[in-house]
Amino acid sequence: MKKILAVLLVVVTAISLCACGTGSKDKITLTMWCIATKSDSNRASYEAAIKDMEKKYPDIKLDWSATENEAYKTKIKTAVAGNSMPDIFFTWSCAFLGDFVKADKVYCLDEAYKKFASSLDEKMCKNTTYNGKKYGVPLTMNIVGLFANMDILKEVGYTDVPGTYEDLIKCCDALVAAGKIPFGCAGKETWCVTEYLESIIEKSCGAKTLDDIFVNGATWDNADVTKAVNIFQEMITKKYFDPNGVALSNDEIKANFMNGKYAFYMNGTWNCADFAKKEGFNVKVAEFPVIDSSKSQLGQLIGGPSDTLAVAKSSKNAAKAAEYTFELGKLICMYGYLDGCGLPAWKVDYDESKVNALTQSVAKIVAASDYMVLFGDTAMPSEEAQKYLEFVAKVYTSEVNGKQFTDGLKAAIR
Amino acid sequence: MRIMAKRKFDGITIFLFLLPALILFVGILVAPLLASGYYSFFEWKGFGDSKFIGLDNYKTLFKTFTYKNNEVPFLWSARNALILALCSVFIQLPLSLGLALLLGKGIKSERFFLSINFLPVLISTVVIGELWRKIYYPDGGLLNSLLRKFGVLKKGAQDITWLAEKRMDGSNSTLLQCVIVPMLWQYVGYHMLLMYAGVKSVPPELREAAKIDGATDWQVDRYIVIPSMKQIIKVSVIFAVTGSLKSYDIVSVLATDKTRIAAFPSTLLKDQMGAWGRYGMGSAIAVCLIVLCFFFAVVIGEIFKDREKV
Numbered sequence: 001m002k003k004i005l006a007v008l009l010v011v012v013t014a015i016s017l018c019a020c021g022t023g024s025k026d027k028i029t030l031t032m033w034c035i036a037t038k039s040d041s042n043r044a045s046y047e048a049a050i051k052d053m054e055k056k057y058p059d060i061k062l063d064w065s066a067t068e069n070e071a072y073k074t075k076i077k078t079a080v081a082g083n084s085m086p087d088i089f090f091t092w093s094c095a096f097l098g099d100f101v102k103a104d105k106v107y108c109l110d111e112a113y114k115k116f117a118s119s120l121d122e123k124m125c126k127n128t129t130y131n132g133k134k135y136g137v138p139l140t141m142n143i144v145g146l147f148a149n150m151d152i153l154k155e156v157g158y159t160d161v162p163g164t165y166e167d168l169i170k171c172c173d174a175l176v177a178a179g180k181i182p183f184g185c186a187g188k189e190t191w192c193v194t195e196y197l198e199s200i201i202e203k204s205c206g207a208k209t210l211d212d213i214f215v216n217g218a219t220w221d222n223a224d225v226t227k228a229v230n231i232f233q234e235m236i237t238k239k240y241f242d243p244n245g246v247a248l249s250n251d252e253i254k255a256n257f258m259n260g261k262y263a264f265y266m267n268g269t270w271n272c273a274d275f276a277k278k279e280g281f282n283v284k285v286a287e288f289p290v291i292d293s294s295k296s297q298l299g300q301l302i303g304g305p306s307d308t309l310a311v312a313k314s315s316k317n318a319a320k321a322a323e324y325t326f327e328l329g330k331l332i333c334m335y336g337y338l339d340g341c342g343l344p345a346w347k348v349d350y351d352e353s354k355v356n357a358l359t360q361s362v363a364k365i366v367a368a369s370d371y372m373v374l375f376g377d378t379a380m381p382s383e384e385a386q387k388y389l390e391f392v393a394k395v396y397t398s399e400v401n402g403k404q405f406t407d408g409l410k411a412a413i414r
Numbered sequence: 415m416r417i418m419a420k421r422k423f424d425g426i427t428i429f430l431f432l433l434p435a436l437i438l439f440v441g442i443l444v445a446p447l448l449a450s451g452y453y454s455f456f457e458w459k460g461f462g463d464s465k466f467i468g469l470d471n472y473k474t475l476f477k478t479f480t481y482k483n484n485e486v487p488f489l490w491s492a493r494n495a496l497i498l499a500l501c502s503v504f505i506q507l508p509l510s511l512g513l514a515l516l517l518g519k520g521i522k523s524e525r526f527f528l529s530i531n532f533l534p535v536l537i538s539t540v541v542i543g544e545l546w547r548k549i550y551y552p553d554g555g556l557l558n559s560l561l562r563k564f565g566v567l568k569k570g571a572q573d574i575t576w577l578a579e580k581r582m583d584g585s586n587s588t589l590l591q592c593v594i595v596p597m598l599w600q601y602v603g604y605h606m607l608l609m610y611a612g613v614k615s616v617p618p619e620l621r622e623a624a625k626i627d628g629a630t631d632w633q634v635d636r637y638i639v640i641p642s643m644k645q646i647i648k649v650s651v652i653f654a655v656t657g658s659l660k661s662y663d664i665v666s667v668l669a670t671d672k673t674r675i676a677a678f679p680s681t682l683l684k685d686q687m688g689a690w691g692r693y694g695m696g697s698a699i700a701v702c703l704i705v706l707c708f709f710f711a712v713v714i715g716e717i718f719k720d721r722e723k724v
Contacts, residue, residue: 070671070688070689073688073689074684074687074688077459077460077461077687077688077691078460080460080461081459081460081461081693099459099461099462099691100461102462103459103461103462103463104462105461187578187579188577188670189670190672236582241582243572243573243575243581243582244552244553244573244575246575246578246579246580246581246582247550247552247575247576247577247578248552256553382459382689382690382691383690383691383692386689386690387485389672390674393579393672397578397579397580397581397582398582399580
């Protein structure tokens with residue numbers, strides 16, 4: 001009896017396994033890792049895009065998971081090291097993806113791009129093109145914006161965001177005199193300090209100079225950069241920044257801004273969605289004013305397409321995954337733009353009239369821009385980026401001045 | 415002949431029974447250890463080409479003590495871990511012992527107090543970190559509010575930024591102290607429970623005999639209970655010291671992985687491997703950490719061995 005039972009069990013198991021095999025024979029499963037966690041403002045656009053893709057590609061099942069930003073960097077690097085990458089993965093452009101490309105771990109997308117060339121401008125792929133070959137699908141793009149709480153500015157007599165540097169300083173002085181805090185900046189997350197510092201450097205020495213330092217190998221030993229760092233520190237000394245900011249995270253600073261603690265907040269334009277959603281929050285966005293008009297001008301911005309999807313070379317279905325990634329990227333871009341999480345890297349061929357007013361303001365700023373310098377910590381290789389971030393953190397806490405900053409980076413990087 | 419065959423069979427049986435554990439031990443512990451040792455001799459991003467650099471990673475780790483001028487403040491992080499270890503041994507463990515002795519006397523609501531003191535051990539460390547973040551929060555956090563209420567912080571005075579790497583007014587950072595306090599607090603209950611078991615294992619006859627001889631409560635604890643708990647105290651000291659060296663989660667929540675002033679070997683390891691992409695350096699830190707843990711475990715064992723002989 002026992003033998004009969006055992007034989008029966010084996011037969012049933014074998015039939016089940018065969019059934020599994022035939023059922024999934026025609027359906028490909030692609031895996032994807034990204035950073036759109038449930039608290040991420042881009043989560044909704046990923047979910048909507050993936051839902052559309054399920055209908056468009058019924059033969060492909062996407063198995064995706066999201067990991068928090070900082071943890072993701074370690075996770076993807078570990079996966080690349082262990083050759084256990086998913087088929088499709090989120091990455092940042094320039095140096096971050098460049099390291100993987102250099103290690104020959106990323107699938108070239110030149111062939112797949114041909115089908116999408118009419119809706120994705122070549123220049124949007126600039127940051128993910130290495131040795132003339134494309135390796136990434138850009139999603140939304142963002143810039144650093146100067147967000148202003150207009151209700152607070154109104155209290156000191158301003159009805160619009162100050163358009164010149166002199167006016168901005170006058171406004172900050174008026175705010176300090178009225179017992180208000182002009183700026184909030186998260187010292188616990190150094191990238192937030194770079195949003196301020198890079199804008200000030202760019203508007204002091206010009207976008208080309210900063211771009212040359214970040215990506216073209218120019219030296220940090222630059223008198224204009226030194227001067228710009230000193231300007232930033234002077235703003236700190238004049239109590240323009242919340243002194244509690246050194247102990248706060250970006251989420252806490254952002255919440256403070258949204259609750260009316262600060263007049264200004266310099267950060268990525270991905271925040272537009274959250275600001276626009278808050279009822280009664282009277283906020284405007286502008287670009288940081290020009291400090292030295294002989295070297296810089298309006299329209300020179302910090303930012304550009306950085307959020308990217310790429311395909312692993314180790315993927316068994318790399319060609320199929322490449323085409324799928326372009327389609328998915330286009331949809332994420334569309335939904336992200338409509339939600340106000342950033343500007344489209346892809347051409348807009350849909351109704352954009354419902355995009356929130358704040359994001360539309362950003363679109364106008366970008367449309368009028370002539371030079372965008374990518375965020376320093378994204379543009380530089382990881383080793384250089386970390387050294388740079390260490391010095392930026394020391395600038396914020398006044399451990400180094402402008403001269404020590406440029407001298408230190410000259411010695412540590414170039 | 416039959417005995418020989420039986421012994422051989424027994425040997426094979428024992429080997430087969432031990433094999434799964436052996437495979438797990440080698441696969442999960444020994445192999446990664448050897449791999450870390452191997453990679454520590456390379457300059458490697460974790461992927462792509464690697465370059466053999468001999469002991470250069472170790473030389474960098476031990477180059478300088480001052481964290482400010484060092485890219486990899488390993489010695490500084492080891493110093494922080496040792497400060498925590500000392501605080502654990504001389505503050506946390508005596509507190510745990512005191513609580514264990516008190517509760518071991520069979521006071522009223524013994525179980526209740528035991529559970530209350532053990533509660534922090536059951537809560538996720540990340541939750542504890544977030545809880546203490548709220549306590550240290552500069553603007554209206556519990557600590558600053560209390561200081562204001564009791565007049566330590568005057569009206570109009572700047573909030574104290576407890577968790578700042580460096581304060582904007584240039585004053586010294588309190589970050590390390592602020593990270594150490596919750597770490598000590600969380601595990602008081604853990605060591606208390608270990609020691610409580612030791613207190614309870616002392617035969618009541620011994621206590622009674624001492625009492626009849628006229629010993630006070632303190633003398634009973636000092637000469638009867640504590641000496642009989644030596645092995646448990648030894649285990650607690652080893653756990654406290656090696657645990658201090660391996661501290662990560664609360665530091666990561668309160669001070670972030672990028673902290674320099676409150677760096678611990680594990681946060682440094684994560685930062686080097688993750689943000690800096692230095693897998694070789696991270697492996698060297700891992701090797702040093704393992705060596706330090708073994709070293710202290712052996713030293714503590716030896717210290718208690720001597721005491722036992724005496």
